[in-house]
Amino acid sequence: MSDMMDDMEGGEGVVKKFMFVNRKAPHGTVYALEGLEVVLISAAFDQDVSMVFTDDGVYELIKGMNTKGIEVKDFSKTYRALEGYDIEKLYVEKASMDARGLSEDDLIVDVTVLDSAEMASLMAEQDVVISF
Amino acid sequence: MLHIVNKSATERNSLESCLRMATKGSAVLLIEDAVYAATQGSEAAAKIQSAMADLQIYALGPDMEARGMAGRVLDGVKLVDYGGFVDLVTEHSTCQSWL
Amino acid sequence: MPMVEVAGKSFEVDEEGYLTNLADWTREIGEYLAKDEKVELTDSHWEVINFLREYYEEYQIAPAVRVLTKAVAKKLGPDKGNNKYLYELFPYGPAKQACKIAGLPKPTGCI
Numbered sequence: 001m002s003d004m005m006d007d008m009e010g011g012e013g014v015v016k017k018f019m020f021v022n023r024k025a026p027h028g029t030v031y032a033l034e035g036l037e038v039v040l041i042s043a044a045f046d047q048d049v050s051m052v053f054t055d056d057g058v059y060e061l062i063k064g065m066n067t068k069g070i071e072v073k074d075f076s077k078t079y080r081a082l083e084g085y086d087i088e089k090l091y092v093e094k095a096s097m098d099a100r101g102l103s104e105d106d107l108i109v110d111v112t113v114l115d116s117a118e119m120a121s122l123m124a125e126q127d128v129v130i131s132f
Numbered sequence: 133m134l135h136i137v138n139k140s141a142t143e144r145n146s147l148e149s150c151l152r153m154a155t156k157g158s159a160v161l162l163i164e165d166a167v168y169a170a171t172q173g174s175e176a177a178a179k180i181q182s183a184m185a186d187l188q189i190y191a192l193g194p195d196m197e198a199r200g201m202a203g204r205v206l207d208g209v210k211l212v213d214y215g216g217f218v219d220l221v222t223e224h225s226t227c228q229s230w231l
Numbered sequence: 232m233p234m235v236e237v238a239g240k241s242f243e244v245d246e247e248g249y250l251t252n253l254a255d256w257t258r259e260i261g262e263y264l265a266k267d268e269k270v271e272l273t274d275s276h277w278e279v280i281n282f283l284r285e286y287y288e289e290y291q292i293a294p295a296v297r298v299l300t301k302a303v304a305k306k307l308g309p310d311k312g313n314n315k316y317l318y319e320l321f322p323y324g325p326a327k328q329a330c331k332i333a334g335l336p337k338p339t340g341c342i
Contacts, residue, residue, distance in 0.1 A: 025140050027198055028165030044295060056140050059168065062200035069194025069213075073291055076200070081290035084298045099142065101173010101204070 016127035018042060019050045022057035024132060026076065027067070032060045033075050035132030040078075043085040050089040050126070051082070052119065053111070054096045057132075061092070061107040079109045093119050133158045134224035138231070140165035141176035146230040151183045161212070161220055162191040171196075171204040184208050192217060237263045249331050253287070256334030264332045268323065272332075276320050282306060283333040293335040296326035 020039050024031040042049055053061060060076065067074040082090070090111040097103060097113070104113055114122065123129060135154050141147040147162075147169055154160060160183070162170055169176035170191045180189055193211040196202045205211060212220065221227055232251065234241045237260050243251040248267065250256060261280060265272045272280075282303060286294055294302060296317075304312020311317075317325035326338040 024143070025165045025168065025199070027195075028138070028140065040292070040295070044297070056143050056165070056168075059199060064203070065198055065200040066202075067198040070198045072198070074198075075291055077289065077291045081292055081294070081298075084294065084302055099175045100168070101171065101177070 015046065015048055017048045017050070017125065019052060019123060019126040019129045021052045021054065021123075021129060021131040022060055023055040025056040025059040026065075027070065027072060031132045032057070033073075036060075036075060036078060038130070038132075039082070039087060040085055043087055049087050050091060050122070051087065052091045052093070052123075054093040054119065058092055058096045058100060058102060058107075061109060061111070062102070063106055063108045076108055082109070091119065091122065134220055134227045135160045136227060136229045137162055137166040137169075138164040138229070141169040141179075142174070147176060148179070150228075150230045151179060151187075154183075154187055156186040157188075159188040159190060159220060159224060161217065162189070162209075163195055163217075164192075167191045167195045167199065167201060170206050170209040171201045172206060173204070177206055180206060180209065190216070190220065235260075235263065247331075247337070249336055250334040253334055253336075256284075260334060261332050264334070268328055268332065270321065270328065270332065276329075276332075278307065278311075279303065279317065279320060279325065279329050280333045283329055283335060287333075287335050293330045293338040294326065295338050296324060299326050299329075299338075 020035060022032060022035050026032040039049065039051060061079060062076070065074050065076045090109060092111045092113050094113050094115050104111065133155070135150050135158060137147050137150050137160065139146040147166060150160060168174055170180050170189065171177065183189065189208065190210045190212050191205065193202070193213050196205060196211065232243045232245065235244055242255045242260060245251055248264070250260065262272060270276065283293065286302060300312055300314060300317060303317065321328040330338055
């Protein structure tokens, strides 16, 4: 593990469209946290990265979490660091929010809300889709 | 009987099975990802509300808070802390975990 | 897990020498870890270390060096937010070495 790779910005190579699909609630399983870490690491490779939140995955972005009582890290704050990692394409499916009584105002970061058809075509145009 | 559910109702059918099998007068404690079911506007909210006629519904407070949902708890659902969790277990002669 | 002893108290570190519990950190522990890394701490070093601790507090991660550089430039100006300045302060990598001294885990997104 060296800092070297991080410095290889602007290197040659093909830029692919990567999509990370988040469908799990935070804390109950380790998927949400692991998925976020993979995204942060992927940022070092300068690819075209999108993050999608559907189904229970929308719960990952809820504002105002307080994890002291269950003694785990509050990684919801880390979603706000994504911008600094140049990961700015965050998409949330409207139907998933509606089914949970949630709206954009309940989320900790700015996102683009898509209807299911828009989400489907976004998925269809990716080179690589990785699901958590 | 105390029923304990820890899975999200929008991902697994544990809560649904539990509510189908729980008999009148039983208690249901929602923990971990199951707590989302007891929040306003969730798809499972209606099931919880109708179940409250026959069952006592509890949810673990620290799990609600960790998920940022403490301000959205359905009326009639009682929040308990870890001490309350232990009390529920000791008050009931049997426990069933819907894993 | 290995332990280090600072001012009569012992603290757990991982196999690479990173402090296990962020909350254990004190300035004295920072100084001890710096000595271990053969870094002599000046005000300029502390500025970066304090910046990292604030970054961690806000985002719950230790930034990759690329992200750190950019964030330092934004907060402390471009004369500090560049590789040359940061590598002079922390020759073995500003993210890794400074994070270690600041008591943070190893940076996320640092391959």
